[in-house]
Amino acid sequence: MIQKNNEIPAPIEDEYGDTLYDPAADNKINLSSSLRSFFQKKLNNSSDLSQDVKSKLIDYYKSFLKLSGYDLIDFETYLSNIDQGDTTDKTFYFSEFDNFFQTISSKNSSIIETLNEMFTERKNNFVNWNEFKNTFTQMTNNAAWKVVETKVSDPNIIQKAIKWSEASLKVDKKSSYYLDTLAQLYYKNNEKDKAIATEQKAIDAITDKSGTQLDDYKEVLEKMKNGTY
DSSP: OOOOTTOOOOOEEOTTSOEEEOGGGTOOOOHHHHHHHHHHHHHHTOTTSOHHHHHHHHHHHHHHHHHTTOOHHHHHHHHHHHHHHOSSOOHHHHHHHHHHHHHHHTSSSOHHHHHHHHHHHHGGGSSSHHHHHHHHHHHHHHHHHHHHHTTOOOHHHHHHHHHHHHHHHHHOTTOHHHHHHHHHHHHHTTOHHHHHHHHHHHHHHOSOTTSHHHHHHHHHHHHHHHTOO
16 A cells, blocks of 8 residues: 555554654654664563673663763663662672763763753752752762762772762762762771761751651761771
């Protein structure tokens, strides 16, 4: 049958049902979306894959992330897969996050300027600038906090985590959570005075004084002061 001129072809979908091309909307083939869907679904269902195959998938995903300019949502998914796949040794997780961080922070002298550029390129993926900003700061703080949480003693990793934490506070200066993370990293880096001063800032920044957060931070501060942290 010959297609009539006024007939619109059906959308083309990939094997997961994601639309690659919708003639009615006159969209271009969304190759990035297709690759994103492929990697995410393969890695999310990787329990039956050999370690060799999974390693190759991660390598390909890394290449995709670099080519796409490190989309925050994609990188967050990538990190989550690494985190779930390695429950004891987080060395690879920290290395991958630092590679991302170095790429982002080297683009401009200001992290705010870099994030503004990234948001302009990908703002359709976020409700607004605040959501984009929060995605970055939460991911950065989570990586830094994991250094505290897993009791890392490697000074090189601790010092890198301090830079991650400081970057999150350049974007959100009043977050009590981010201040607490940075304070504990300072202490782990043998910067006791800075740790105590920053933990006090974290306490002062708490908005809900009735919750357990205040007591937890006060306990951390007291341990820092008496050397039992």
